[in-house]
Amino acid sequence: MARRLLLIEDIEEYRALVRVALEQRGYEVIEANDGAAGLEAAQREHFDAIVLDLLMPRMHGFEVIERLRADFATRATPIIVLTSKSFANDQRQALAMGANAVLTKPFDPAALEDALNKHWWRTRVSFWGVRGSIASPGPETVRYGGNTPCVTIEHGDQMLILDAGTGLRRLGMHLMRRAAGRPLELDMLVTHTHWDHIQGFPFFVPAYVPGNKVRVYGPRSIDKPFARVIQGQQDPEYFPVALGDMAAALEVHELRGEPVQIGPFHVTTAFMNHPGVTLGFRIEVDGQIITYATDTEPYATMLAQARPEGGVGEAHGRQEDARLAALAQDADLYIADSQYGPEEYRSKLGWGHTSYLDAMRMALHAKAKRVALFSHDPMHDDEMVDAKIDACRAFATEEGSDVEVIGAAEGLDIILR
Ligand SMILES: [Zn+2]
Structure with a gap:
C-alpha cells in the first residue's frame, strides 16, 4: 500500500x-x-x-x-x-x-x-482510555479523560491495540479516517474480560466494515473459552448486533502463556493478581520494551496484611510478584495500574488493584526508565490525579531514582526513541 x-x-x-x-x-x-x-x-x-x-x-x-x-x-x-x-x-x-x-x-x-x-519508523504509544473500572466522563475528569483502557503501540505501518475499553470507540473512528477506504488489518490484545476492558468492542467501527480483518487475543476465562466470553457481551440480551454479524473478518485467539509474535511485536505474558484470569504484557519492538500491567495488585502488600506473623506473607508475596517484575524489567515504558492512593488502598485490599506507591516500588525494583500511571480511579478527579503524579515524582526523588513519571491521559502520545 x-x-x-x-x-x-x-x-x-x-x-x-x-x-x-x-x-x-x-x-x-x-x-x-x-x-x-x-x-x-x-x-x-x-x-x-x-x-x-x-x-x-x-x-x-x-x-x-x-x-x-x-x-x-x-x-x-x-x-x-x-x-x-x-x-x-x-x-x-x-x-x-x-x-x-x-x-x-x-x-x-x-x-x-x-x-x-x-x-x-519510530515506536509510538498512544492513550485512548486510561480510566479503571467504569467510564467516568464529566467536567472533573476532562483533562485525563473518562474512557476505560485502550492503548495503541505503533511501529512503522503496524499497530497493536491493548484492551478494548470504551476508549476503543474513538480509536475506531480515527482508524476509519486514516484508512480512507482502504482495508484495515488490526491486532488487539485483551488483558481480561471485565467490562471496562471489552466494552468498546461493540462500538469499534472497523469491525463492521467488510474487507477489514481484526484479530483479538486474550486469556481463557475460569470455565469458558475466551471467544465465548467475548461473544457473550453481544448476546441479544445485552447488545443488538451479535459478534458473528459484524462484517469484518474476526479471529479470536486464546493466549495460554506462551510468547507470541505479532508483526514486529514480540509479546510475553504473565498472569496478574486480579479477580478472574488476567494477563499483563511485555511487548518488545525494535529494541524498545513496553510493559502493560493494568488491573493487578501486589501480592507482597496484600499477603503482608493477611499473614503478618514474622513477615511470612510478605516474603511469599515477593516471590509471586517476581512475575510482574520480570515483565517490567528494564522497560522503556511501564504502563502501571495505580488506581488507589496508599491510604485508600487499605480499605480496598484484595480488590485487585495497586496503590500508586506500590506501582512506583515495582517500577524502581524493575529499573523501568519511564512509568505511566494508569487505570485512574473513577472517583478521582483531575486534581487528585495531579496530586498522585506529584507524590510519585517525590517518591522517586527520595529514593534517588531518575525514573520519569507521567500521568497517562487520553490523547497523550509517547514517542520511544
Ligand atoms: Zn478488571
Whole structure:
C-alpha cells in the first residue's frame, strides 16, 4: 500500500519537481497549492505525512503547522518543512511549533525520504482510555479523560491495540479516517474480560466494515473459552448486533502463556493478581520494551496484611510478584495500574488493584526508565490525579531514582526513541 503524502507548496514548477521525485519512489502524492488549501485537505482526509513550504499565500506555513498540531486527527502526522528560508531562527520556530524536520531547498529527494523514514519508523504509544473500572466522563475528569483502557503501540505501518475499553470507540473512528477506504488489518490484545476492558468492542467501527480483518487475543476465562466470553457481551440480551454479524473478518485467539509474535511485536505474558484470569504484557519492538500491567495488585502488600506473623506473607508475596517484575524489567515504558492512593488502598485490599506507591516500588525494583500511571480511579478527579503524579515524582526523588513519571491521559502520545 503506497504511503500517501500531502504536498503543500505554492510554486507550481517546484511542486511538480517534488511530486515526480516522490512518485518515482513509490509514494502517492496529493497536492495543495497554498496553506489554506493544504490545511483543508489534511482535515478532510488522512495522510501519512505532510511536506510543507513556509512562505505561501492565504496561510503561512507556521499557521498551518500550528493548526495541524491543534487538531486531534493530525496532531501526530509527521510534518516535514521544505523551505528556501535558511534562517536558523525560522527553522527553530518551525520545529518548536511541531514540525518534525526542516529541510532547505534545493530539494534533495534522498534527504526527504530519510526524514520521512526517521519519523515513520519510530515506536509510538498512544492513550485512548486510561480510566479503571467504569467510564467516568464529566467536567472533573476532562483533562485525563473518562474512557476505560485502550492503548495503541505503533511501529512503522503496524499497530497493536491493548484492551478494548470504551476508549476503543474513538480509536475506531480515527482508524476509519486514516484508512480512507482502504482495508484495515488490526491486532488487539485483551488483558481480561471485565467490562471496562471489552466494552468498546461493540462500538469499534472497523469491525463492521467488510474487507477489514481484526484479530483479538486474550486469556481463557475460569470455565469458558475466551471467544465465548467475548461473544457473550453481544448476546441479544445485552447488545443488538451479535459478534458473528459484524462484517469484518474476526479471529479470536486464546493466549495460554506462551510468547507470541505479532508483526514486529514480540509479546510475553504473565498472569496478574486480579479477580478472574488476567494477563499483563511485555511487548518488545525494535529494541524498545513496553510493559502493560493494568488491573493487578501486589501480592507482597496484600499477603503482608493477611499473614503478618514474622513477615511470612510478605516474603511469599515477593516471590509471586517476581512475575510482574520480570515483565517490567528494564522497560522503556511501564504502563502501571495505580488506581488507589496508599491510604485508600487499605480499605480496598484484595480488590485487585495497586496503590500508586506500590506501582512506583515495582517500577524502581524493575529499573523501568519511564512509568505511566494508569487505570485512574473513577472517583478521582483531575486534581487528585495531579496530586498522585506529584507524590510519585517525590517518591522517586527520595529514593534517588531518575525514573520519569507521567500521568497517562487520553490523547497523550509517547514517542520511544
Ligand atoms: Zn478488571
